[in-house]
Amino acid sequence: xxxxxxxxxxxxxxxxxxxxxxxxxxxxxxxxxxxxxxxxxxxxxxxxxxxxxxxxxxxxxxxxxxxxxxxxxxxxxxxxxxxxxxxxxxxxxxxxxx
Numbered sequence: 001x002x003x004x005x006x007x008x009x010x011x012x013x014x015x016x017x018x019x020x021x022x023x024x025x026x027x028x029x030x031x032x033x034x035x036x037x038x039x040x041x042x043x044x045x046x047x048x049x050x051x052x053x054x055x056x057x058x059x060x061x062x063x064x065x066x067x068x069x070x071x072x073x074x075x076x077x078x079x080x081x082x083x084x085x086x087x088x089x090x091x092x093x094x095x096x097x098x
Contacts, residue, residue: 008030008032008040009040009043009044009047011029011030012026012030012037012040012041012044013044013047013048013096015029015030016044016055016094016095016096017095017096019095020058020093020094020095021093021094021095022091022092022093022094023037023038023041023075023077023091023092023094024091026094038075038076041055041075041094042075048096052098053096053097053098054096054097054098055075055094055095055096056094056095056096056097057072057075057092057093057094058092058093058094059072059092060072060077060078060089060090060091060092061089061090062081062083062084062086062088062089062090063086063088063089063090064081064084064086064088065081065083065084065086067081067082067083067084069089069092075092075094077089077091077092
């Protein structure tokens, strides 16, 4: 093993249960790349649903016009704003709630 007391996914779950975090926050606290965090979040969502919990998300939003990506199903950051076509998208914030 790599010296971890828990699996990476369990560590992420623990962090998200203790409070809201961005993908970058999670990546730095667990020590993995941001794109790997997104991959793990998909599986974590399925895992916590069996415990009657959900990954909650304060949505991504455009830093130029303020458009919010409200009904986004995926965790991945959008490329551009559909409203103004700007690429400056603020990070979403994730947490686990009952």
